[in-house]
Amino acid sequence: MSGDIQQAIDELIQRFGDRTSRNPDILAQHGRDESFHQPAPPDLVVFPTTTEEVRDIVMICVEHQTPIIPFGVGTSLEGHVAALSGGVCIDLSQMNRVLEVNADDMDVRVEAGVTRKQLNDELRHTGLFFPVDPGADATLGGMVATGASGTNAVRYGTMRDNVLGLTAVMASGEIIRTGGRARKSSSGYDLTRLLCGSEGTLGIITEVQLRCYGQPEARSAAVCAFQTLNGAVDSVIEIIQAGIPIARVELLDELQIKAVNQYSNLDYAESPTLFFEFHGTEASVIEQSEQVKEISTDHGGGEFRWSLKAEEQNALWQARHDAYYAAMALRPGCSGWPTDVCVPISRLTECILETRTDVDESGILAPIVGHVGDGNFHLLLLIDTNDPAEVENATALNARLVERALAMGGTCTGEHGIGYGKLPFMVKEHGKSLEVMHAIKQALDPNNLLNPGKVIPY
Numbered sequence: 001m002s003g004d005i006q007q008a009i010d011e012l013i014q015r016f017g018d019r020t021s022r023n024p025d026i027l028a029q030h031g032r033d034e035s036f037h038q039p040a041p042p043d044l045v046v047f048p049t050t051t052e053e054v055r056d057i058v059m060i061c062v063e064h065q066t067p068i069i070p071f072g073v074g075t076s077l078e079g080h081v082a083a084l085s086g087g088v089c090i091d092l093s094q095m096n097r098v099l100e101v102n103a104d105d106m107d108v109r110v111e112a113g114v115t116r117k118q119l120n121d122e123l124r125h126t127g128l129f130f131p132v133d134p135g136a137d138a139t140l141g142g143m144v145a146t147g148a149s150g151t152n153a154v155r156y157g158t159m160r161d162n163v164l165g166l167t168a169v170m171a172s173g174e175i176i177r178t179g180g181r182a183r184k185s186s187s188g189y190d191l192t193r194l195l196c197g198s199e200g201t202l203g204i205i206t207e208v209q210l211r212c213y214g215q216p217e218a219r220s221a222a223v224c225a226f227q228t229l230n231g232a233v234d235s236v237i238e239i240i241q242a243g244i245p246i247a248r249v250e251l252l253d254e255l256q257i258k259a260v261n262q263y264s265n266l267d268y269a270e271s272p273t274l275f276f277e278f279h280g281t282e283a284s285v286i287e288q289s290e291q292v293k294e295i296s297t298d299h300g301g302g303e304f305r306w307s308l309k310a311e312e313q314n315a316l317w318q319a320r321h322d323a324y325y326a327a328m329a330l331r332p333g334c335s336g337w338p339t340d341v342c343v344p345i346s347r348l349t350e351c352i353l354e355t356r357t358d359v360d361e362s363g364i365l366a367p368i369v370g371h372v373g374d375g376n377f378h379l380l381l382l383i384d385t386n387d388p389a390e391v392e393n394a395t396a397l398n399a400r401l402v403e404r405a406l407a408m409g410g411t412c413t414g415e416h417g418i419g420y421g422k423l424p425f426m427v428k429e430h431g432k433s434l435e436v437m438h439a440i441k442q443a444l445d446p447n448n449l450l451n452p453g454k455v456i457p458y
Contacts, residue, residue: 005086008064009044012057012088019047019094030071030081030089034136034324036337036381037079037421042069042089049094051167051175051206058204059173061088062449069451070200072113072142075134077338078419080146080199084453090204092141098122099207106212107164107181112141112205119210128212131156134415135321141205147197149415151320154240154373155247155279156213158415160196167207168195171445181209194440199417200451202444216279219247220289221307221316224276224296225269229253229356231300232272233349236372238295240345244288248277249373250320253356256327256367263326264319269302274372275320277313320369327367327380334365337381339398339421341405342414345375351408352377355401362397364390376414399424418455426456 013020021027022044031041048054061068067087074081083089096113103126110119117137119130132143134150142148144166149158156162165179179185179192195203226232236249252260252273261268276292278285293304307313319326328336343351352368359366359379370377379401381394402412402425412418412425426434437456441448448458 004064005043005066008061008066008088011060011064012044012046015056015060016046016048016053019049021045021047029074030069030091031083033074033076033079033081034338035077035079035419035421036335036385037082037419039079040082040084040086042083043086045071045089045091047091047094051169054090054092054169054204054206055173055175057088057090058169058171062171062173062447065447065449067449067452068204070141070145070204072139072145073115073137075136075138076142076146076419077416078413078421080417080419080451080454082420084420087449092139092206095141095206101126101128102181103128105181106214107209108212109207109209110140111207112139112144114140116140116143123212127215129215130162130210130212132159132162135324140208140210144196144205144208145199146417147415149371149374149376151248151250151317151371153371153376153415154249155245160193162211163192163196163208164211165209166192166195166205168203168205170203171447171450176203179209183211197417199419199455201441201455202450204450216247218282218285219277219279219310219313220285221275221277221313222289222304223268223273223307223316224293224301224304225271225273226296226302227271227300229272230349230353232274233352233372235274235296235299235301237345237348238299239292240373242291242295244291245280246276246288246292246373247279248275248317250275251352251368251370251372251377252320252323253368255330255365256323256369259326259330259367260319260323263329264322266319268305274301275316277317323367323369324380327382330367331365331382333384334382335385337383337394337398338378338416339381339401340376340378340414340416341401341410341412342374342376343405343408343410347408347410348372348375348377351404351410354404355379358397358400362393364394364397366397371414374414375410403428420453423455423457
C-alpha cells in the first residue's frame with residue numbers, strides 16, 4: 001500500500017469513524033461479486049448515507065490519488081467490484097431511501113442503495129411497478145451502473161430505457177444532476193445514458209429517477225416443452241417478428257431444465273423449454289396466449305402448462321431466477337463462470353445451435369438459458385478451477401462464443417457488462433470508437449481513479 005493510500009485511509013477513518021471497516025472479512029466481501037473472476041479486496045470500505053458524504057470521500061481519495069470502487073450488493077458477474085489497484089470501496093447500501101413517488105406521472109426518485117424488490121414493495125399500493133428484473137435483488141444504482149436488463153426487457157426495455165435522470169459525484173468531486181422527469185428531451189448531450197452502463201468509471205451514481213408502469217389488469221404464465229432446441233428458438237423469433245407484445249419469454253435447454261427440476265422440486269419434461277408471461281387486459285392476454293400457442297405448435301411445441309395464480313407464477317419465475325444455483329448443483333464443488341452475448345434476433349437460432357455444438361464438443365458442462373426475446377442468451381460454464389487444462393478449455397470456449405456473436409453483428413455482452421472479465425473483447429467490438437471512450441474517460445477522470453481497470457483498456 002502506498003503512503004498516499006494510507007493517508008486517505010487515515011483521513012476517512014477520522015471523518016467517518018464506525019462507518020468504515022478494515023475487517024478482513026468485510027474487505028474480502030467487497031472485493032468479489034458473483035463471477036468466476038479473481039477477486040481483489042479494497043484497503044478500506046466506507047458506508048456513506050448522503051450524496052454529500054460520497055462527495056467528501058471522493059475529494060479525500062482524489063487528494064491522495066487513491067482508487068475508488070463503488071459497491072451495491074455485489075451481484076455483478078464480470079469482476080466489476082474487484083479493487084484491482086487497491087483503494088477505497090464506497091458501499092452505497094445505506095443510501096436506501098425512496099425519495100419521491102410521483103404516481104400521476106408514473107416516475108420515482110430513489111437513492112442508489114434501494115433494491116428493486118424494495119422499490120416494488122413500496123409501489124404496490126400505488127398501482128405501479130418497476131419492471132427491470134435481472135433476477136438478483138440488485139441495487140438500482142448498481143443496475144444503472146451496469147446497464148442491467150432481465151426477463152422483462154423484451155416488453156419494457158432495459159435500464160437505459162427506463163432511467164430519466166441521475167445524480168452522480170464526478171471524479172472532480174462535483175455533484176451533477178442529469179436528465180429530469182420529462183419523458184423526452186432533445187436538450188444537450190445525453191449524460192444520463194453516458195453514465196448508465198459506465199460501471200462506476202465515469203462517476204458514482206447516488207440517486208436515480210426511474211419511469212414506472214401500471215400494474216397489468218391480467219397476467220398469465222405458461223411453460224412449453226419443445227422437441228428440439230432450434231424449434232424453441234425459431235418460435236421466439238416468429239413471435240417477436242409477429243409483433244406479439246409478450247412480457248417475458250425465457251429459454252432453458254434440456255440440461256438447465258434437468259437442473260431446475262432437481263433444485264426446485266419441479267417435474268417439467270427434460271426438453272428445450274420456453275417460459276412465457278403475458279400482460280394486459282383479460283381479452284388481450286387470451287389473444288396473445290392463443291397466438292403464441294399456435295406458433296409454438298408449428299415449431300414442435302407440446303402442451304402449454306398454465307400458471308394463472310400469482311403464487312404459481314412467482315414460483316415459476318423464482319425457479320428461473322434460481323437457474324444459476326440449480327446449475328451449480330449439477331456439479332458440486334465446481335466454480336460457475338456465467339457469460340452472455342446478444343445477437344440480432346434473426347441470427348439467434350444459428351448462434352445458439354452453434355454454441356450448443358461447441359459446448360458438447362468441448363466436454364464442458366454448460367447449460368444454456370436466455371432472455372431470447374431480445375436475442376440475449378447465457379452460458380454457465382461449470383469448471384474445476386484447480387485444473388489448469390479445464391480453465392484453459394473454458395476460456396477458449398468463452399472466447400469462441402464472443403467471436404461467434406461479434407461475427408453475427410452482435411455484442412460481447414447483452415447485460416452482464418464488461419467489468420474486467422470482458423475487457424479482451426472491447427477492441428474487437430468497438431474498433432476506433434474505443435478511442436472516443438478513452439477521450440471521455442480522460443476528460444472526466446484524468447487520474448484514472450474511478451474503478452480503474454474496468455470497461456475500457458487503459
